Amino acid sequence: MGRVLxxxxxxxxxxxxxxxxxxxxxxxxxxxxxxxxxxxVRQAADSVEADLQKKADDLMKSRD
Incomplete structure (x- = not known):
């Protein structure tokens, strides 16, 4: 009975x-x-990426 229960x-x-x-x-x-x-984190990474891209573009413009 105990096993069944x-x-x-x-x-x-x-x-x-x-x-x-x-x-x-x-x-x-x-x-x-x-x-x-x-x-x-994604928003911060996008912000850093945009900032780096802007700096790279500015550097390329200043070299021309």
């Missing part, structure tokens, strides 16, 4: 975890803070 409770726990994983709230996004951080 253990099997039933174990299956119930596994099914509860499976249901939670498939039906959890959509609002929980663990990647959102990382994505915002990467967006800031």
């Amino acid at each position: 253990t099997v039933i409770l174990g299956l119930g726990a596994i099914l509860a975890v499976a249901w939670y994983v498939t039906q959890r709230p959509v609002g929980v996004d663990s990647r959102a803070p990382a994505a915002r951080s990467l967006e800031n």
Whole structure:
């Protein structure tokens, strides 16, 4: 009797975890803070790239 009860409770726990994983709230996004951080890095990289390109263009104009 104890083994049967253990099997039933174990299956119930596994099914509860499976249901939670498939039906959890959509609002929980663990990647959102990382994505915002990467967006800031991309903006900074674009700014640096634009600044370097402007300096290279100015250097080429001054050599002509």
